[in-house]
Amino acid sequence: MKELGGDQYLSKYDTGTLAKRLSNTPEADGDGQKYRGRGLIQVTGRDNYFACSKALFGDDRLLRTPELLEQAEWACKSAAWFWNSRNLDALADSGSFEMITGRINGGLNGYAERLTSYSTALKVLA
Known part of the structure; x- marks a missing residue:
């Protein structure tokens, strides 16, 4: 935290x-x-x-x-x-994860890991 x-x-x-x-x-x-x-x-x-x-x-x-x-x-x-x-719902709904990462982190650090986690979440929750 x-x-x-x-x-x-x-x-x-x-x-x-x-x-x-x-x-x-x-x-x-x-x-x-x-x-x-x-x-x-x-x-x-x-x-x-x-x-x-x-x-x-x-x-x-x-x-x-x-x-x-x-x-x-x-x-x-x-x-x-x-x-x-930061109106991130709209970006998430459109799949704009690169933009979400930028708004949260100010850059793309952790982007590849975030995409992997999202893919896993889709498999588990879909």
């Missing part, structure tokens, strides 16, 4: 281009650790935590207690919020 990695790995979220895109503060102040990926879809970055918090709680509590997304209920609800807020 929580992205793993030490300070060096998570520093990519703390300063630089990726940190800026996620609206983390530009200083090396720990935002990378605080707003690391959490939940089933790995909500990442201050902007996403704030938007998710507003949707789930109507306030900014996830900015103060981001660890809530490590709890099963909020991990699931945050994934549902993310999926819905």
Whole structure:
């Protein structure tokens, strides 16, 4: 339920281009650790935590207690919020898995594995 990695790995979220895109503060102040990926879809970055918090709680509590997304209920609800807020149903219905991967991961990492899992799920559930 929580992205793993030490300070060096998570520093990519703390300063630089990726940190800026996620609206983390530009200083090396720990935002990378605080707003690391959490939940089933790995909500990442201050902007996403704030938007998710507003949707789930109507306030900014996830900015103060981001660890809530490590709890099963909020991990699931945050994934549902993310999926819905990015209109991923339409992409899934059309089979646009490359676009879904891009919207969730910001790139195509894990794409081949995701296609294999989807194929297995179709066999089991169809």
